Structures are given as C-alpha cells and as structure tokens.
Amino acid sequence: MKRGLFITVEGGEGAGKTTVLNKIEKYLDDQGIDIVRTREPGGIPIAEKIREIILNVNHTEMDSRTEALLYAAARRQHLVEKVLPALQSGKIVLCDRFIDSSLAYQGHARGLGFDEVQAINEFAIEGCFPDLTLYFDIDPYIGLERIEKDGQREINRLDKELLDFHLRVKEGYEKVNAMYGERVVKVNANQPLEAVFKDAMEALERHLYLKKVKE
Structure with a gap:
C-alpha cells in the first residue's frame, strides 16, 4: 500500500488555522478522500494530558526547556500512536501544528x-x-486583535504572552520557511477567511496533483 500524505498547518496565534482546517477537512471529506484530522499538542489521550499541562494559564512558572521537552514528548507519542499508522494505511493526515511550531x-x-x-x-x-x-502568515497585531474579539476561543498560556513574544514567533517562522522552503507554502492570513481558504486549497490541490502525477 502506498504511503499517505502528511499535511501540517502552522502559524502564529490568531492566524485562523483551525477555522480554515475545518473547511479543508470538509472539502476533502466531500471528495471522498480518506483523511485523519488531528492536532498538536494532543490528538491522543496521553498527548492531550501533556497539552493540558503546557497550555494551562496557571503554569506561568514553567521553564522554557521544560516546555520544549514536553512538546517533543507529546509529539513523539502522537506520531507513533496516530500519525504513522494513518500514513502507513494510505490516509491523508491533516495536523494542526507540528515540529515547525517548536522551532518558531x-x-x-x-x-x-x-x-x-x-x-x-x-x-x-x-x-x-x-x-x-x-x-x-499573520501580522501579530491582527492576530492578537482577533483573539481579543473572539469570545468563543479557548485562551491558553501562549495567548497571554506580550506582543514582543509574538513578533519573535513570526521571525522564527520566517527562519523555518527559509530552511524548509521545499515543503512550506506561505498563505497570507491577514485576508478575509474565504480568501485564506481559497489560497490554502490552491496550494493543497497543486500538491495533490503533483503527487498523483509522480505515482
């Protein structure tokens, strides 16, 4: 059986990743494509418990290295328990965040x-x-403004970081993009939702087409 496709979605806080990912999932599902939707940290019981520890707004004393190690631990368990089995069975995995988040x-x-x-x-x-x-790719000013206006969004420990932190996150993602440009496609997330979804789907369909051609 052919290996599936591993697709991740990245971005700073308030970029609208989850909302657009919901629309991508529905679109692919309507096409009859076998997909697995998941997230990081989380996706499985063990990793979800680690998520609760990392993102708890009361854990302000958490050391940065502890934070990085917890993310890596959750990622490992999630990978071996959910992502790899899905890929090995030929499915498309849609994952909200992965290694690039830790780097940024x-x-x-x-x-x-x-x-x-x-x-x-x-x-x-x-x-x-x-x-x-x-x-x-979201302007941190716009992203934080969206979070403030969204009363339904779960507020986590990272949302409470000062603006300077979120500006550094954006710098980190730019560095990631320079390192892994062969797999990263930048989408302008400052646009309205429908425009972001359109651009994301064009990139995804282009990749699916190239994969089909190679097969």
Whole structure:
C-alpha cells in the first residue's frame, strides 16, 4: 500500500488555522478522500494530558526547556500512536501544528536555539517530516486583535504572552520557511477567511496533483 500524505498547518496565534482546517477537512471529506484530522499538542489521550499541562494559564512558572521537552514528548507519542499508522494505511493526515511550531516558538521566540530544539525534535520524529506545510502568515497585531474579539476561543498560556513574544514567533517562522522552503507554502492570513481558504486549497490541490502525477 502506498504511503499517505502528511499535511501540517502552522502559524502564529490568531492566524485562523483551525477555522480554515475545518473547511479543508470538509472539502476533502466531500471528495471522498480518506483523511485523519488531528492536532498538536494532543490528538491522543496521553498527548492531550501533556497539552493540558503546557497550555494551562496557571503554569506561568514553567521553564522554557521544560516546555520544549514536553512538546517533543507529546509529539513523539502522537506520531507513533496516530500519525504513522494513518500514513502507513494510505490516509491523508491533516495536523494542526507540528515540529515547525517548536522551532518558531521555543527555538526562536524563547531563545533556546534552533539547533537545540531541532535536535530534540528530530530525535522524537525520526525523520518523519510533513510532505506539505501550509504556513498562515499573520501580522501579530491582527492576530492578537482577533483573539481579543473572539469570545468563543479557548485562551491558553501562549495567548497571554506580550506582543514582543509574538513578533519573535513570526521571525522564527520566517527562519523555518527559509530552511524548509521545499515543503512550506506561505498563505497570507491577514485576508478575509474565504480568501485564506481559497489560497490554502490552491496550494493543497497543486500538491495533490503533483503527487498523483509522480505515482
């Protein structure tokens, strides 16, 4: 059986990743495509418990290295328990965040270093990088404003970071894009939702077409 396709969605806080991912999931499902939707940290019981620890708004004393290690631990368990089995069965996996988040948030914004964070995450994923990453590029000012206006959104510990932190996250993602440009497609997330969805689907369909041609 052919290996499935691993697609991740990345972006700063308030980029609209989850909302657009909902629309992508529905579109692919309507096409009869076999997909698995998941998220990080989380996706499985063990990783969801780690998520509760990482994102708890009361855990303000959490050390940055502890945070990075917890993300990597959740990622490892999620990968072996859910992502890899789905890929091995030929399914498309849609994942809200993956290794790029750790590089941007902990590696750059927290100042732990790209190489250091990349090392612990490469140990965790054993070479299983995404086939395609949709990076929703959002102006941090706009992203935080959206969060403030969205009364339905779950507010987590990272949302409460100061603006300077979110500006560094954006810088981190730009560095990730430069490193992994062969798989990362930047989508302008400052646009209205429908325009963001349209651009994301064009990138996804282009990738699906190329994969089909190669097969």
